[in-house]
């Protein structure tokens with residue numbers, strides 16, 4: 001049970017944190033239409049997170065609620081990938097982060113549809129439809145910015161280079177990943193690596209961008225070892241729940 | 250000729266036939282609409298900022314999703330309204346430039362700060378509530394594209410109003426601190442909300458022509474009165490007090506009497522001296538300026554793509 005919750009939280013926390021990051025754009029986007037589109041995507045991620053936290057609360061019982069997970073855990077208990085918590089930077093950095101995540105997530109959710117946990121499989125199937133659109137969005141913008149102006153090309157190339165060390169953490173197996181694969185609840189992350197990387201290569205090529213040489217991969221998110229950024233996200237996210245404990249909102 | 254056209258135009262309006270973009274219209278009618286619709290659009294966009302301020306700090310998943318979706322709706326309203334304005338022969342980019350330079354106005358209510366979470370409830374309840382009072386009659390506005398845009402907008406605004414009231418209700422049913430937070434928000438947002446209906450009727454010289462053209466259907470004071478009557482009852486339901494010692498039910502008029510609005514404050518904020526006028530415009534300009542390279546890239550890419558297609562063909 002403990003490992004199952006850990007496994008679900010890995011997925012939920014990714015969605016929660018990347019959705020939170022995207023929601024920071026709302027009202028500040030470069031184009032009104034893109035503001036709306038990014039908020040749509042943020043809503044999808046946060047909706048997925050909520051579904052999964054609800055599921056965790058139901059499994060754990062004991063009066064747990066969906067809000068206990070995002071609002072009452074400190075940094076070390078979060079299991080999201082380091083990629084998801086990286087700051088928005090400029091629009092190009094946000095798009096690059098989303099693109100790296102979406103390419104992984106598409107493969108991941110496709111495989112997760114076959115989970116022997118029927119509830120999880122159903123959640124994955126619903127999210128997969130959304131993720132297909134997310135990748136369309138981030139992929140199109142990678143190409144537009146990469147093959148746009150000289151300035152946009154340089155900016156997005158820099159973002160690709162800067163975020164590359166977070167690109168492959170998703171494929172490293174945690175204890176929960178191994179357990180879930182064994183129980184046929186989870187997916188084989190190793191099998192996702194090649195299709196994800198092919199997908200990335202194809203789009204980066206079309207975007208006329210250089211693929212960085214694979215180097216060191218930052219890791220630790222799944223085990224609760226985070227960058228300094230997550231603490232600041234949580235101090236915003238959890239402010240009211242911490243300042244006024246035991247209140248209904 | 251002009252007099253004949255003008256008579257036909259007014260006849261149509263009197264018969265409640267909608268004016269459409271290609272129809273003849275007096276220049277002043279067109280200008281009035283461009284000003285009103287663009288100000289309305291700007292208000293939707295600037296209005297995203299005070300509420301957006303709490304998206305990352307919303308206290309639960311439900312509230313975070315609700316607020317995010319609400320602020321997104323406002324962006325959508327801005328889009329429909331800019332599109333409606335464009336049917337009158339103006340360009341969105343020019344209208345937006347006027348907003349950013351400070352030339353165009355937007356609703357002054359958004360120049361007040363959102364300090365606590367209860368402000369999000371109060372804005373939904375009072376500001377969206379006042380907006381609905383103003384906007385429901387606009388669904389029957391004589392100009393077709395504006396009227397149709399307002400039908401969509403109003404549906405969403407009434408959802409926002411209910412969501413805001415529900416946030417207030419939850420706070421009022423909560424701890425002492427939460428209820429104090431709700432009362433404090435009402436204290437700060439009440440008078441600015443009444444100001445949203447604009448100057449008193451005898452101070453509002455353009456209203457008469459707008460009424461004749463059926464751009465406006467009710468006077469500022471009538472709408473304000475309606476808002477007060479409805480909202481006082483809702484405040485009672487919440488168990489919090491309207492911050493107006495002169496508020497009294499008047500048996501004779503069957504309306505609430507209420508105190509004098511501080512018009513000096515109103516004009517002061519309109520002139521740019523509100524607590525957040527500068528912050529709002531700075532935020533809009535920052536988003537626009539920092540987005541310039543993205544917009545340029547999108548144009549450049551579209552151009553390249555078009556040329557490549559031509560080559561192939």
Ligand SMILES: [Fe+2]
Nearest residue numbers: 293322323326
């Ligand atoms: Fe609106």
Ligand SMILES: [Fe+2]
Nearest residue numbers: 323377406409
């Ligand atoms: Fe609204």
